[in-house]
Structures are given as structure tokens and as C-alpha cells.
Amino acid sequence: MASVLIIEDEDIIRNALTRLLERHDYSVASAPSVEEAGDAHDLTSFDVIIADLRLPGASGMEVMRLAPGVATIIMTSYASVRSAVEAMKCGALDYIAKPFDNDELLLAVRRAVKEGRLERQNAALKADLSRDYPVAGIIGDCVPMKRVFERIAKVAPTDTSVLILGESGTGKELVARALHERSRRADGPMIAVNCAAIPDSLIEAELFGHEKGAFTGAVGMRQGLVEAAHGGTLFLDEIGELPLPAQARLLRVLQEGEIRRVGASVSRRVDVRLIAATHRDLGQLVADGAFRDDLYFRINVMEICLPALRERGDDIVDLARYLLERTYKRLKSPPLRFSQETVRCLTRYPWPGNVRELENAIERAVILADSAVITPELMALPDRQDQPREPGRRTAPDLSLEDYFRQFVLEHQDSATETELARRLGISRKALWEKRQRLGIPRPRQRSVDA
The missing domain is CATH 1.10.10 (Arc Repressor Mutant, subunit A)
Incomplete structure (x- = not known):
């Protein structure tokens, strides 16, 4: 049964609201002022608080400061756009003018209860996730992964540019999302761009936008992905594939905090944090003239190196079991487990495609499984234990x-x-x-x- 606190100084309205809500199976408490409500009750224990805007002593707005996180509905006889806007800015979930319609009030209360519970469930899930998996669901207990977690914890709260290094399939985008979610920009957008997936002829327009008529086919103005990341994080995966002209534009974003759309004569201010990733040796690309040295020094302020899956020891089995559970639930299959032989093969196989290959192999095995046990054959894993080492x-x-x-x-x-x-x-x-x-x-x- 959901609990509701009514703070209203007029006895007739307070009693009428109490009867209305109790008839609809709510547990109701009431008080004539914010002070008396705080003295008599733990304000944070309620699912919903309905407070009059004008009360003796503290305003009804004060209850949102005293009970943060509790869904609050503000009501008043003096309805105005200004007071409504003020209430919503302070965190009120809804705003109702007196005299109110009973159905309207009940609808607002039901919505408040539902949203409040969803927020609490979400907070609980995030807490469980943080406890079980230290960084945004990334699983790992080996020494190299612990170093990754430590580096994420230190650099995430800053606006420092980060370069994530690692082989293809090691989970570089997961690290980028962990950095974003633990930063001060977490409420802003995170725009992820795979530089290798966009043709060279289009990448500048995609990243920086274009004006109408800037080139053939530019029939209108278009905002670029860098601009879309304003106030948040821009993640450039495979940055080593970025053409040199686009590198020059990106350098201006990092140095001056501004972009110029293709075909535009005026620059625009942008505020983005850059996280880049690559599996290539950027130092060698600089030496070969394929990557700007000034951009390399700009993005290489902080490095995070992800180990290959074959270097993670027992993490392979823990990760495989996590992925197996997630996959059979997603595919709505019965619970599955690995055979002992499969567990042994998991640790012996070199996994050249890293976590991505492991995930694909598990999904295929779940689809093909006819029993509750995943065998090496289902995952197409060779058993290398007894294979002799070939000369050379x-x-x-x-x-x-x-x-x-x-x-x-x-x-x-x-x-x-x-x-x-x-x-x-x-x-x-x-x-x-x-x-x-x-x-x-x-x-x-x-x-x-x-x-």
C-alpha cells in the first residue's frame, strides 16, 4: 500500500483529501504545516507528499528540500504560470490548482507513486551493479583489469582527454561509457562515433555538420556529432582511421572549444570531453605522417590500456558465465551452464577476437543447445590439452x-x-x-x- 502525506492548513480540504485517498487504498497521514509534518513524521518515508504552496510558516516548496527524492505534488488556490514554473524547477513532480478535480488528483498521485518506485528500483539496481561489478558492469579481477578500474576512478571525475588502447573486441566502448557515467557530465549526452565506419568523403560533415549548399547533396543545414555532444562526452572509436583534414578540425575543437560547420563562415562554441580509442599504434602513425603529432599529444593526456582476453586468466571463465546468463535470459532460453570440459577449453583457447568473439560464440551455443549443458562443440572450441606442439x-x-x-x-x-x-x-x-x-x-x- 502506497503512503501519502498531505500538508494542508485548511481542515476541510485536508480531511476531504484524506477520505478520497483512503477510499482508493492509500495509507494517508496529514499535517497543517511543514514544521508539524517534520516533527510528527519521517518525511523521506512516504511515497508521495501533497503540499499546499502557501502554508503558515515554511512554504510548501520547503518540503522538497527536507525530503529529497520523494515525489512531491504542489497545490494552491493561487495558480499562475510563474508559480507553476517555480515549483517544477524546485523538483515538484506535478502542480495542481484548487479547486481540483478528484480524478485529476488521483491520476497525479498514481503517476507519482509509479515514478517514485521506478526511481528507487533504478537506484537499487545501480547500487547492486556497483557492488558486484566495480565499474559500469565491466567484469574483471585480474591485476591488469584492477589497474584499469583504478585509472577509471581517478580520471573519470575530470575533463581530461583519455586515450583507450587495446585490441579489437576488448571492450573499449564499455570503458568510455564508464568514464562518462562517472563524470560530472553524466547527465549530458554521450555521442559514440566509429571513425572507421564513415567514408572519408563524409566524415567531416558527419562530425562537424554542414550548411545548406556546402556540397552536392547538402539540401539543408545539419548539426554535426561533435555539436550534438555539447555538454557531454564525445567518444571517437578507431581514431587512428580519421583523415588528416578531419584531424585538423578536431584539434581546433580541443584547443579553442569551437567548431565550424562545413561551408560556414562563423564558428560555434562547443563544450565536449573527448575520449578516443584505437587498436593501432598512434606513435607509429605519427612517424609515418598518417596522424598529426599535435593532435596525438592532445588526446594522449591519459592512457588506459585494456588487456587482451587471453591475458586475463580466470576472468575468462567469470566473464563467460556472466555472458551466458545474460544471453539465455535475453533469448528467453532455459538456464544453461558450461560443462567442465568447456570451462577448461575456455581458458586454453587464445580468443583472437577477444570479448566480442567470446560473446558471439556463447550466443551461437545458446541458440544451438538442446540440453542444459554447453559443450565445447557448441561453441566450436578446439580441445588443445592433448595436442602435441608442432615443430617450430x-x-x-x-x-x-x-x-x-x-x-x-x-x-x-x-x-x-x-x-x-x-x-x-x-x-x-x-x-x-x-x-x-x-x-x-x-x-x-x-x-x-x-x-
């Missing part, structure tokens, strides 16, 4: 990411299609093709046409 072949810890990729593709390309290979690696078919070209890994003749 390096073990997992000795391999670079590109060597892992090459070894994985060569081992599985005869038994898997390009689509299956890409899915198991946690990348797109286009990315698989591009890596094949760059590393010189030809496709086998019998699979030159992939069904």
Missing part, C-alpha cells in the same frame, strides 16, 4: 595478434565459410577480407565462392 610452432603466449589471426584462419578456413570465420573472430566479413589482403593470407581455392 609457437604457443599462445608467444604470438602477436596478427600471428593469432593468421594461425586461426589457416587452421579453420578449410572447414568454415568466410561468414563463420568472421563471426568466430568477432569481426565483419569486410574486415576479414581486408586483413587477409594486408597479411597476404589467400582464400583456399575450393572456397573462392562463399555460399
Whole structure:
């Protein structure tokens, strides 16, 4: 039963409201003033407070300061736009003018009860999440992940630019969201942009906006993604793919706090915090002339390095169990668990696609599972425990990411299609093709046409 406190100095109205709400199964307490209500009750214990604006002593507005977080409805005989705006600014959920309609009041109370409970549930869920998983749901207890958590805790409250480094699929966007949610900008927008997914010819217009007629096809003015992040956080994933002209514009945003839309003659002020991420060696790109050194120094104020999944020890099993539970719930499947053999294979497999590959493998296994147990076969995991080491072949810890990729593709390309290979690696078919070209890994003749 929801509890309501009525603070009203007119006995007739207070008693009528009490009877009305009790008839609709609310638990009701009342008082003629804010002072008496505070003396008699714990104001924060109610689901809803209905307070008259004009009361003897403290105004009804004062109750919102004394009971923060409690849904408050302000009512008055002196309704005006100004007082309504003032009440809403102070945090009132609703504003009702006397004489009020009973149905209108009951509707406002029901809405207040519902929203108040949702807020409390949300706060409880966030508290549970923070307790179980220290940073925005990111799971990890190994030493490298503890260093990541410590770095996030230190840099998140600042406006410092952050560069997140790590292989593809390690969860760089999760770290960026954790930084945003723990910053002073958490109530502002977070705009995430994958620089590799936007064609070079369009990226400046997408990031910085354009004026009507700035180029062929610009039939109207358009706000850019940087401008959309005003007051919040701009996350540029794969910043190493940003073309040099766009890098120059981004540098101006960081140095001067302003942007100029494509085709515009006037600059606009913007207030954004930049978080960038890449799996590439930006220092080498600077040396090669593919990345501006002044921009590199601007974004590389604070680095957060994410370890590859193969370097995280027992975290792999904990993360896999978390992802399994989340996946079977999302897919509305019965509860599932890993077999002991699967757990052993999880820790021995090198995971070249990192967390993204693990997540894809688990989703496929959940879809294919006919029993409550996930086997290595369902996840397409090789059992490497008894496999002899081939002469001249390096073990997992000795391999670079590109060597892992090459070894994985060569081992599985005869038994898997390009689509299956890409899915198991946690990348797109286009990315698989591009890596094949760059590393010189030809496709086998019998699979030159992939069904």
C-alpha cells in the first residue's frame, strides 16, 4: 500500500483529501504545516507528499528540500504560470490548482507513486551493479583489469582527454561509457562515433555538420556529432582511421572549444570531453605522417590500456558465465551452464577476437543447445590439452595478434565459410577480407565462392 502525506492548513480540504485517498487504498497521514509534518513524521518515508504552496510558516516548496527524492505534488488556490514554473524547477513532480478535480488528483498521485518506485528500483539496481561489478558492469579481477578500474576512478571525475588502447573486441566502448557515467557530465549526452565506419568523403560533415549548399547533396543545414555532444562526452572509436583534414578540425575543437560547420563562415562554441580509442599504434602513425603529432599529444593526456582476453586468466571463465546468463535470459532460453570440459577449453583457447568473439560464440551455443549443458562443440572450441606442439610452432603466449589471426584462419578456413570465420573472430566479413589482403593470407581455392 502506497503512503501519502498531505500538508494542508485548511481542515476541510485536508480531511476531504484524506477520505478520497483512503477510499482508493492509500495509507494517508496529514499535517497543517511543514514544521508539524517534520516533527510528527519521517518525511523521506512516504511515497508521495501533497503540499499546499502557501502554508503558515515554511512554504510548501520547503518540503522538497527536507525530503529529497520523494515525489512531491504542489497545490494552491493561487495558480499562475510563474508559480507553476517555480515549483517544477524546485523538483515538484506535478502542480495542481484548487479547486481540483478528484480524478485529476488521483491520476497525479498514481503517476507519482509509479515514478517514485521506478526511481528507487533504478537506484537499487545501480547500487547492486556497483557492488558486484566495480565499474559500469565491466567484469574483471585480474591485476591488469584492477589497474584499469583504478585509472577509471581517478580520471573519470575530470575533463581530461583519455586515450583507450587495446585490441579489437576488448571492450573499449564499455570503458568510455564508464568514464562518462562517472563524470560530472553524466547527465549530458554521450555521442559514440566509429571513425572507421564513415567514408572519408563524409566524415567531416558527419562530425562537424554542414550548411545548406556546402556540397552536392547538402539540401539543408545539419548539426554535426561533435555539436550534438555539447555538454557531454564525445567518444571517437578507431581514431587512428580519421583523415588528416578531419584531424585538423578536431584539434581546433580541443584547443579553442569551437567548431565550424562545413561551408560556414562563423564558428560555434562547443563544450565536449573527448575520449578516443584505437587498436593501432598512434606513435607509429605519427612517424609515418598518417596522424598529426599535435593532435596525438592532445588526446594522449591519459592512457588506459585494456588487456587482451587471453591475458586475463580466470576472468575468462567469470566473464563467460556472466555472458551466458545474460544471453539465455535475453533469448528467453532455459538456464544453461558450461560443462567442465568447456570451462577448461575456455581458458586454453587464445580468443583472437577477444570479448566480442567470446560473446558471439556463447550466443551461437545458446541458440544451438538442446540440453542444459554447453559443450565445447557448441561453441566450436578446439580441445588443445592433448595436442602435441608442432615443430617450430609457437604457443599462445608467444604470438602477436596478427600471428593469432593468421594461425586461426589457416587452421579453420578449410572447414568454415568466410561468414563463420568472421563471426568466430568477432569481426565483419569486410574486415576479414581486408586483413587477409594486408597479411597476404589467400582464400583456399575450393572456397573462392562463399555460399
